[in-house]
Amino acid sequence: EAQVTQNPRYLITVTGKKLTVTCSQNMNHEYMSWYRQDPGLGLRQIYYSMNVEVTDKGDVPEGYKVSRKEKRNFPLILESPSPNQTSLYFCASRPTSGRAYEQFFGPGTRLTVL
Amino acid sequence: GENVEQHPSTLSVQEGDSAVIKCTYSDSASNYFPWYKQELGKRPQLIIDIRSNVGEKKDQRIAVTLNKTAKHFSLHITETQPEDSAVYFCAHRTGGYNKLIFGAGTRLAVHP
Numbered sequence: 726e727a728q729v730t731q732n733p734r735y736l737i738t739v740t741g742k743k744l745t746v747t748c749s750q751n752m753n754h755e756y757m758s759w760y761r762q763d764p765g766l767g768l769r770q771i772y773y774s775m776n777v778e779v780t781d782k783g784d785v786p787e788g789y790k791v792s793r794k795e796k797r798n799f800p801l802i803l804e805s806p807s808p809n810q811t812s813l814y815f816c817a818s819r820p821t822s823g824r825a826y827e828q829f830f831g832p833g834t835r836l837t838v839l
Numbered sequence: 840g841e842n843v844e845q846h847p848s849t850l851s852v853q854e855g856d857s858a859v860i861k862c863t864y865s866d867s868a869s870n871y872f873p874w875y876k877q878e879l880g881k882r883p884q885l886i887i888d889i890r891s892n893v894g895e896k897k898d899q900r901i902a903v904t905l906n907k908t909a910k911h912f913s914l915h916i917t918e919t920q921p922e923d924s925a926v927y928f929c930a931h932r933t934g935g936y937n938k939l940i941f942g943a944g945t946r947l948a949v950h951p
Contacts, residue, residue, distance in 0.1 A: 758939075765848075767928055767941040768883070775937065783938065815882060826871055826890075826932075828939060830882040 727752045729831035731816050737837045738806055746801045746834050748816030755821040757799035758783070758828070759791065761812040768815065774799055775821065806838040841866055841933050845942030853950055858916045860945045862929035865910060871932035872905060872912045873939075878925045886927075887914070919949045 729750045738744055750757065758773040760783075770783030774793040788810055790802040799818075803810060816831040843864045852858050862872075873888035889896045889903045889912065896903050900919075905912040912931075916923055929942040 756937075760941075765943055767845075767943040769941070770938055773937060781937070784940075826873070826888060827885055828873075830884075832882050 727829075729816055729818055729829050731814075731831040731834050733834060734832060735835050737839065739839050740807055741805050744803050744806060744836075746803075746814060746816075746836070748799045748801065748831055749797050750799075750816075750818040750829070751797065752818060752820075752829065753796065754818035754829075755796070757793065757816065757818045759789070759799070759801045760815045760817065761785065761810075762815060762833075763812050771801070771814075806836075808838050810836065811838050812836060841938070841940050843929060843931055843940055843942045845929050845945060847945060848943065849946045849948070851948045851950065852919050854919060854921060856919055858914075858919055858923070858947055858949075860914045860927055860929065860947075861911060862913070862931075862942050863911045864931045864940075866931070866933050867907075867910070869931040869933055872903070873930050874901075874903060874914045875928045875930065875941075876925045877928065877944075883928060916947075919947075921949050921951055923947060924949045 732747045755776045759771040760768040762768050769785045772791040774780045814834045817828045819828040845862045870891040875883035876886045877883045889905050900917050902915045926944045926946050928944050930939050
């Protein structure tokens with residue numbers, strides 16, 4: 726089944742404790758992206774990657790890091806989480822050729838930073 | 840120049856009525872305009888999209904219209920049903936085509 730997966734789905738942590746949220750897709754998509762969703766603000770892009778070893782900042786990159794060492798994986802790293810990073814996070818992927826339009830979302834990761 | 844404004848933020852209709860959600864953008868280079876539906880606790884799912892060379896697209900009870908001159912696009916849902924209740928997001932792909940910018944969302948409630 727073609728899908729985007731994220732782990733963990735739920736995470737409660739404390740300020741300053743480094744964490745990684747994994748994202749994996751099995752559709753051989755070149756483009757991957759991370760969003761955060763907050764009430765009244767919609768989905769805001771954190772980082773995106775056009776292909777392996779190619780990443781770029783989105784609209785709200787502060788406090789986050791990403792890496793793209795393999796085509797299928799795009800982990801989101803919070804080196805020192807703070808309470809304002811409490812949010813619902815979505816990973817997404819799409820191809821960059823052919824039907825390079827439809828973006829597929831993962832199931833989401835709900836993060837709480839105390 | 841990349842933001843998209845979405846209205847209304849909440850919409851309540853009776854079952855069987857129509858619902859219309861409107862979005863306005865400012866980047867004249869935008870060329871792709873999807874609409875996503877997000878049910879409670881679920882991921883956003885694409886329900887319909889339109890490209891800049893098309894003015895209107897319809898898929899059963901949902902339709903999207905695009906006015907590139909005025910830089911706005913709308914989602915129309917006819918004969919609404921309770922299962923249409925969800926949050927709907929518009930989005931547009933900006934010039935450069937690397938970013939999808941989302942509206943703030945519209946919470947639609949369809950009452951039986």
